[in-house]
Amino acid sequence: MGIPIKILIVEDEMIIAANISLQLNKLGYKISGIVSRGEDILNSIKKDTPNIILLDIQLKGKLDGIEAAKLVQKEYEIPIIFLTSNTNDTYFNRAKEIEPYAFISKPFKKLDLQHAIELAVNRMMSEDKLIEKNGETNNSPIILSDRIFIRCNEKMIKISINDIYYIEADRNYCRIFSKNKEYLIVITLKDFDEKLPNEYFLRIHRSYIVNLFHIDEVAGSHVVISKKAIPLSKSLKTDLLNRLQTI
Structure with a gap:
């Protein structure tokens, strides 16, 4: 068995975050951390860098999910999957600028979560995307x-x-x-x-x-x-x- 994919959950509703964590563990993924505020996301990444971030768009606090994602992208190349209960055009158009790997609408089913993450993992493994994101030469691992x-x-x-x-x-x-x-x-x-x-x-x-x-x-x-x-x-x-x- 390979080393499991690590996922960071950024969600300010702790009951939802705990449920997501439980579902991901059952699917064989590892949780690198659970964060409730966008302001704390970088510290969590530094402690244990995830492979994927599940990020609620409507976080409470100074930074919403989209602004938190922008902070992440300044320092890291980590795929982001947005969680949202708001589908209005304003949020969607702002979120598109982040180029997320997927959107999951709340409330969601276990299968929705599973499919979104599997699609993100497959995209991560794409040869062209890996080369582009890592900026490596053709001969470098x-x-x-x-x-x-x-x-x-x-x-x-x-x-x-x-x-x-x-x-x-x-x-x-x-x-x-x-x-x-x-x-x-x-x-x-x-x-x-x-x-x-x-x-x-x-x-x-x-x-x-x-x-x-x-x-x-x-x-x-x-x-x-x-x-x-x-x-x-x-x-x-x-x-x-x-x-x-x-x-």
Whole structure:
């Protein structure tokens, strides 16, 4: 199973927010936070960056949902799905400027919520949209919280982060060893290490980054992942053992 999509709920009616959270958990999504005011949305994102934001248009407080969305878009490229009980043209025309991934009208059914999020996820995974939103060159990997896209034979190939076992340096290249295949990409291990989500990956040697969730054995000078012995630097062993205690 892959790493679940994280969703931030921005809704000032706590009963509605709690119900949305419950429904999303049942659908297999993870809630990164629940916020009731537009003024607090950036702090929540900094604490735990979501993949998608569910945002009520008519928030109480200094910022309505549309103004809060504008703040988000100044700093982040996070898909937004608007929740609304007001369908008048003024709100709709203002909201269109944000280019939301979907609108959900209140009251909504569980299926409405599910379909809107699935459409947003599919759009996120679109190769052209990912390249456009991340501003990457054709050869650079696109790294999201739960997957990466790499250029392979003129196509962008998706690799689930959960499927990556370890990464090995090869001069200015990196070899990704995954559950089903090996990939070679043009990026240094140092640059790759800076981009990867550190909650899953750790550099344990000058030439190796490992996925902590796939370590089968830790020995004196190496770790074992899928029957492969990977060298472990003495100076990094304590850090590794500490990290393993937190997962």
